[in-house]
Amino acid sequence: MTDRNTIAAAYDAGVDEEYNRLVSTPLCEAEFMLVSELLSEYISEGSTVIDIGAGPGRYAEFLLSKNCNVGTIDLSALSLASFTKRINGNYGKSLLFSKTSCATELEWVQSESADAVLLMGPLYHLTSEEERTKAIANSYRILKKGGFVFSIFMSPYPKLNPLLEGADSILTNRELINTVQENCTTKVMFQGFEIEQYRCWPLYAREIMEKQDFITERIRNIEGVGSFYNKQNLSEFDNNNSKQALFRMLRNTCENPNLLGITHQYLYVGKKGDNIHL
Ligand SMILES: C[S@@+](CC[C@H](N)C(=O)[O-])C[C@H]1O[C@@H](n2cnc3c(N)ncnc32)[C@H](O)[C@@H]1O
Incomplete structure (x- = not known):
């Protein structure tokens, strides 16, 4: 249980730290670019969008600036407070609400009220399948028919490299073989707190979303082939030309089916079809 x-x-x-994350390295800048360009592709101006896990609201602000009506939800009250303070009433009633709540407990959000979630x-961050299923079911319920969900998943891929170091043989490295096959939960220290991160391969992501009747539209690696690079390699993308070349490479490879899951994070886009959810 989370x-x-x-x-x-x-x-x-x-x-x-979270607000600055998306401008902190070329790979994080690429994250914002690869996510926001898909948001622009699927979400038209004037749409209603519910951002669950909005954090300090970079994407919410991006959508508000595109004349969308946006509701933000997060477990972190201070993240939401920093977002509303930053936008300072600038978008008037287009900010529908900003509320501290868990993705698993959204009974208070009206059904079929959003064009995108x-x-x-x-x-x-939800470590049990039951909780993840609830969050996905809530998103499905909140969406209008034909609406789109955008979900970020973390991949087990980054666990593989350290396991290869010092391994005698991949034939006897059971942990490596298991990691290649299985989803897992890892721990990370953030601000002095140990946080769990659930990591799954795209096949599972697709399965759990489709179980809730989402129709899979796209899966896109975020860091993708950029996750082969270490800090030293990444520091070489220090001018606009080299950064643009990195962005082009990531964009050209991010939806290659042979590479999906070879990344730290990936974005799933699903559609609520016209079928009835029984
Ligand atoms: C890494 S931040 C991502 C923020 C933003 N969505 C983005 O993509 O840049 C993760 C956010 O999800 C929120 N979060 C995690 N679990 C949640 C849950 N069960 N319900 C609501 N928010 C949650 C965290 O509080 C945090 O603000």
Whole structure:
């Protein structure tokens, strides 16, 4: 069962770090680019969007600036407070609400009220399948027919490299072989708190979303082939030309089916079809 108090406390303590994350390295800048360009492709101006796990609201603000009506939800009250303080009433009634709540407990959000739902945070912090299923079912219920969900998943891929170091033989390295096949939960220290991250391969992501009747539209690696690079390699993308070349390479490879899951994170886009959810 997920320790929501720890997640809320960690993100409350890390509001600035999380806000600055998407401009902190070329790969993080690429993340914002690869996600926001898909948002623009699927979400038209004037749409209603519910951002669940909005954090300090970079994507919510991006959508508000495109004349969308946006509701933000997060476990971290301070992340939402920093978002509303930053936008300072600028978007008037287009900010529908900003409310502290868990992705698994959204009975208060009206059914079939949104053209799009962002679920870009909760699914890799909810550690039980039951909780992930609830969050996905809530997103499905909130969406209008024909609406789109955008979910971020974390991949087990980054666990593989350290396991290869010092391994005598991949034939006897059971942990490596298991990691290649299985989903897992890893731990990371953030702001002095130990947080769990659920990691799954795209096949599972697709399966759990489709079980809730989503129709899979796209799966896109975020860091993708950029996750082969270490800090030293990445520091070489230090001018606009080399950064643009990196962005082009990531964009050209991010939906190659042979590479899906070879990444830290990936974005799933699903559609609520016209079928009835029994
Ligand atoms: C890494 S941040 C991502 C913020 C933003 N969506 C983005 O993609 O940049 C993850 C956010 O998800 C929130 N979160 C995690 N689990 C959640 C849950 N069960 N319900 C609501 N928010 C959750 C965290 O508090 C945090 O603000």
